[in-house]
Amino acid sequence: MKEITQRSLPGIPMILATIAAIVLACAVGMAGLAAEQGGGQWLVVAILIIAASIFVCCGFYMVQPNQAAVLELFGKYVGTVKDNGLRWNNPFFSKRKVSLRVRNFESGKLKVNELDGSPIEIAAVIVWQVNDASEAVYNVDDYESFVHIQSESALRAMATSYPYDQHEEGQLALRSHAAEISQHLKDELAERLADAGVQVIDARISHLAYAPEIAQAMLQRQQANAVIAARQRIVAGAVGMVEMALADLQRSGVVNLDEERKAQMVSNLLTVLCSDRGAQPVVNAGSLY
Secondary structure, three states, rough: OOOOOOOOOHHHHHHHHHHHHHHHHHHHHHHHHOOOOOOHHHHHHHHHHHHHHHHHHHHHEEEOOOEEEEEEEOOOOEEEEEEOEEEOOOOOOOOEEEOOOOOEOOOEEEEEEEEOOOEEEEEEEEEEEEEEEHHHHHHHHHHHHHHHHHHHHHHHHHHOOOOOOOOOOOOOOOOOOOHHHHHHHHHHHHHOOOOOOOOEEEEEEEEEEHHHHHHHHHHHHHHHHHHHHHHHHHHHHHHHHHHHHHHHHHHHHHOOOHHOOOOOHHHHHHHHHHOOOOOOOOOOOOOHH
């Protein structure tokens, strides 16, 4: 089903013509009543003109801005009218109005399992509009309900394709790659809703969280990962500082250390640099050994 543009007549001139026809019918009827002979024929003509005017009035309909009227004749699709204002077409045409305005909705919070199997809660905001009124009317039973159901289905499918958190370098995750995830969801929706004449303008995650039953455990896991990452950075920095200290001492010749003393110095420096608390120095007032 592809949209066909249907021409329509402006409504104001047709209203004026109908009013003129009704006035003419009244004049003919009055003339028929006043005539002594042949007045019945004039009355019949007046009645026929009034009946035709009433029939013509059934062809008027209103099209608002960003709205389309899908016309149908005895079950056959005729075309779509997008001209705004009061319009007129064949009175036998049935008209169905379809809004072309941009609409949005927020899906309910869905509970799904992400790629690693952990249950999460996720919701999304979908921005969409109808771009083919004929497909929206004839290809699906109820295009609004179709959009809502397919959006939840696409959101579930997308959520199961990615982990909640990034575990490897370059891996896409729901929490850390919002732009890529939104584009994937938009493409998924566009593919599902194309047959319904619906265009997806934007799709973004509005709610993302672990399910309540594992939220505390996942929080501890995130804290542990943060602590490990911080420790790795501290240790790397401490090793670099120790190497720099030993190199400076050896280059300046302030003191010559054997391997045992170097090992002891490295141990003491790493203990000081990697400790959670401030070190308590012990001053050796005796001899070197």
